[in-house]
Amino acid sequence: MPIADARQAELPDPLDELAALKASAHEGPDPEATRRQHERNKLTAHERIGLLLDEGSFTEVEPLRRHRATGFGMEGKKPYGDGVVAGWGTVHGRTVFVYAHDFRVFGGALGEAHAQKIHKVMDMALAAGAPLVSLNDGAGARIQEGVTALAGYGGIFQRNTRASGVVPQISVMLGPCAGGAAYSPALTDFVFMVRDTSQMFITGPEVVRAVTGEEITHNGLGGAEVHARSSGVAHFLHEDEENCLEEVRFLLSLLPSNNRELAPARSCDDPVDRRTDALLDIVPAEPGRSYDVRAVIEEIVDDGEHLEVHAGWAPNIVCSLARLDGHVVGVVANQPAALAGVLDIKSSEKAARFIQLCDAFNIPLVTLVDVPGFLPGVDQEHHGIIRHGAKLLYAYCNATVPRVSLVMRKAYGGAYIVMDSRSVGADLALAWPGNEIAVMGAEGAANVIFRREISAADDQEAVRAQRIKEYRSELMHPYYAAERGLVDDVIDPRETRSVLVRALAMLRAKHADLPLRKHGNPPQ
Incomplete structure (x- = not known):
């Protein structure tokens, strides 16, 4: 064999070497870490991406990136990929960008190179006008890299904010997320969590114990159940990663790629003119009787399918994404089955943010109204019901997407105004027969207006009953608001689906101009 050929045979094949390097990054530091x-009960970063994206569609960026840190034992630990997998692929054929922490490498902790990979894919998502999904499973900032790790988080936060309302951002919590790292998910549009395996908190149980003396577990402090039902940080709660990632795919199918597009429409086999006779049985005629408004939503929307957001938090209002005639809509509905459907601090915040999301991404709004008012009480007043209720009012007033409201039974006082009434800009305000729209219920109104007369009467109950009847017949009859142009039409409940479909079809080309301004200053 010639000398040149012999030397060539001793050199490694470049393609084999490249494959080995990428395999090393894919497989992690050692099989034990994967085990x-x-x-x-946690998947690896590549396994998670495989479930999220369409099969074979993932293209990874910077798989061979390594950190440059020295000292504190880092010199001999320079794995390829540096603990995060980033790139793009497709979900239902549409481009989606993704990054996933690899807990097997430095516990998924973020360092300089790790952060720069995330910055890159976030910049690519914004430039391409495509959604960004983060699969979070990391231990926070990499202590060995000091302030450069903290600066890396700052770059993520800035990009989260810049992309807000431009491309959908979804955070999927599949492990721990502690300290400043928790602020990135909080800046995104949706947060998914998995029971028992994901946690989010600013200070962990050890710090809480040292500072306050309180004893609490990781899940008790910031587990999925806590954030889905108490804090409202998590929008969706799932039992395992597989179902969680499947739901992320479903959510993406309901969202546009960016704020310059409409959400993808699909053909609909559910007849547009399908009568909704069941609504007559679902919604009781008596204003005080309870029912589950989700049954109303299911009766109206295509195939009864809707994705409820924040299902476990502030249950007295329901916010869902659904389709009408194949087109995506956002549904906001008072829930009589919880707190009689009153508005309070939490429900106002929940609905306000959902409305802002729909408005940002060109999703029309349908508001189903059955509200007795705002929740009274010292606690609500002292914790700022005025300020928080104003968030909901601001969100509706500021929304320029098509908006249709429907009063099903009752709408009293300020809550009537706030729930997308005609006076705050609803494009169409509808009502069912039997609706009661008034400053307050007839009983309360009569007790105020005729207080002295009732007190002076020999038969107070008879006088009160008579005055209640008069107030209801003169100021609360179903056509009072329609006669004054505050309701565009009183419709047959059995025609609700077809009326809503026709209304939204008419409004699809709606264009609204806003005053020139940098941005508003919503109540906080």
Whole structure:
């Protein structure tokens, strides 16, 4: 064999070397790390991406990136990928960008190179006008890299904010997320969590114990159940990663790629003119009787399918994404089955943010109204019901997407105004027969207006009953608001679906001009 050929044979094949390097990044530091990840009922970063994206569509960026840190034992630990997998692929054929922490490498902790990979894919998502999904499973800032790790988080936060309302951002919590790292998910549009495996908190149980003396577990402090039902940080709660990632795919199918597009429409086999006779049985005629408004939504929307957002938090209002005649709509509905459907601090915040999301991404709004008012009480007043209720009012007043409201039974006082009444800009205000729209219920109104007369009467109950009847017949009859142009039409409940479909079809080309301004200053 010639000397040159012999030397060539001794050199490694470049393609084999490249494949080995990429395999090293994919497989993690050692098989034991992968085994430990699986023992925790957690998937690896590549396995998660494989479930999220269409099969074979993932293109990874910077898989061979390595950190440059020195000292504190970092010199001999320079794995390829640096603990995060980033790139793009497709979901239902549409481009989606994604990054996933690899807990097997430095516990998924963020360092300089790690952060720069995330910055890159976030910049690409914004430039391409495509959604960004983060699969979070990391231990926070990499202590060995000091302030450069903190600066890396700052770059993520800035990009989260710049992309807000431009491209959908979804955070999927699949492990721990502590300290400043928790602010990135809080800046995104949706947060998914998995029971028992994901946690979010600013200070962990050890710090809480040292500072306050309180004893609490990781899940008790910031687990999925806490954030889905108490804090409102998590929008969706799931039992396992597989179902969670499947739901993320479903959510993406309901969202546009960016704020310059409409959400994808699809053909609909559910007849547009389908009568909704069941609504007569679902919604009781008596204003005080309870029912589940989700049954109303299911009766109206295509195939009864809707995705409820924040289902476990502030249950007295329901916010859902659904389709009408194949087109995506956002539904906001008072929930009589919880707190009689009153508006309070939490429900006002919940609905306000959902409305802002729909408005940002060109999703029309349908508001189903059955509200007795705002929740009275010292606690609500002292915790700022005025300020928080104003958030909901601001969100509706500021929204320029097509808006249709429907009063099903009752709408009293300020809550009537706030729930997308005609006076705050609803394009069409509808009502069912039997609706009661008034400053307050007839009983309360009569007790105020005729207080002295009732007190002076020999038969107070008879006088009160008579005055209640008069107030209801003169100021609360179903056509009072329609006669004054505050309701565009009183419709047959059995025609609700067809009326809503026709209204939204008419409004699809709606264009609204806003005053020139940098941005508004909403109540906080």
